Amino acid sequence: MSAPLIKWFTISALLIGLYGLYLGLFVAPTDYQQGESYRIIFIHVPAAWMSLFIYMVMAVSAGIGIIWQIRLADMVAAASAPIGASFTFIALVTGALWGKPMWGAYWVWDARLTSELILLFLYFGYMALQSAIEDQRSADKASGLLAIVGVVNIPIIHYSVEWWNTLHQGATVTKFDKPSMHIDMLIPLLLMAVAFKLFYAALVLVRTRNEALYRDRNRRWVRELIEKL
Amino acid sequence: MNWSEFFNMGGYAFFVWTSYGLTFLVMLANIISPIIQRRKVIARIKRAIKREQLTGG
Numbered sequence: 619m620s621a622p623l624i625k626w627f628t629i630s631a632l633l634i635g636l637y638g639l640y641l642g643l644f645v646a647p648t649d650y651q652q653g654e655s656y657r658i659i660f661i662h663v664p665a666a667w668m669s670l671f672i673y674m675v676m677a678v679s680a681g682i683g684i685i686w687q688i689r690l691a692d693m694v695a696a697a698s699a700p701i702g703a704s705f706t707f708i709a710l711v712t713g714a715l716w717g718k719p720m721w722g723a724y725w726v727w728d729a730r731l732t733s734e735l736i737l738l739f740l741y742f743g744y745m746a747l748q749s750a751i752e753d754q755r756s757a758d759k760a761s762g763l764l765a766i767v768g769v770v771n772i773p774i775i776h777y778s779v780e781w782w783n784t785l786h787q788g789a790t791v792t793k794f795d796k797p798s799m800h801i802d803m804l805i806p807l808l809l810m811a812v813a814f815k816l817f818y819a820a821l822v823l824v825r826t827r828n829e830a831l832y833r834d835r836n837r838r839w840v841r842e843l844i845e846k847l
Numbered sequence: 848m849n850w851s852e853f854f855n856m857g858g859y860a861f862f863v864w865t866s867y868g869l870t871f872l873v874m875l876a877n878i879i880s881p882i883i884q885r886r887k888v889i890a891r892i893k894r895a896i897k898r899e900q901l902t903g904g
Contacts, residue, residue: 654857658866712866824881832888
């Protein structure tokens with residue numbers, strides 16, 4: 619059922635991603651302040667957006683799983699965690715690699731960076747609880763609760779650049795007035811964001827399918843499916 | 848702009864290409880890891896089925 623969807627998400631993620639990379643690396647003009655180093659933005663910002671987006675998907679699914687006992691929601695939450703953690707990791711590392719030439723340091727304990735690091739630990743915490751608790755329902759409850767409590771960190775990350783004096787630059791795209799960015803830079807940035815979203819969609823389907831197989835390993839439908847493979 | 852200029856990234860080659868390279872590797876790991884996970888789960892279930900058939904369920 620989900621196989622054709624996975625295929626189309628993957629193909630479109632790849633095509634849009636490649637086009638975005640082409641525009642970002644070859645077409646977009648050099649930044650007058652940051653030179654070529656700013657080209658890290660085309661992965662850094664979409665990855666950071668994904669880190670927040672996937673966290674919200676994870677927390678909302680976990681909430682649905684806890685409140686309405688919908689098993690599929692718990693599976694989506696569990697499937698999202700490692701993907702979200704890897705986007706958070708990408709955002710942090712590319713940020714460090716951008717910070718070094720621009721700020722002179724790979725890492726500073728600035729509000730934006732620190733809250734994003736906490737986000738990574740929230741993902742790790744969720745995954746640790748999932749694998750540490752033997753009983754699946756208790757694992758979903760405990761890790762889901764952590765995910766929901768951790769939602770407070772999301773607005774902190776988003777507004778950190780306004781609430782505190784930080785080294786990290788403010789929002790250039792997600793503000794209410796016109797984005798303060800050249801259109802030739804903005805388009806590849808948005809294309810990469812779409813590509814990352816589609817890539818996540820494909821990955822979360824694959825991982826949710828794995829979760830379903832594993833969790834229902836003793837059930838008839840899985841047994842029948844496996845015997846046909 | 849020629850290719851060596853492109854790869855030089857205005858002197859920021861290390862930072863830009865490490866970022867892109869690392870991102871590529873993490874993406875690749877994200878593709879490979881669920882494929883391995885799926886194989887492991889299926890193998891585990893197949894073993895369980897075999898065991899149950901041998902011991903009579």
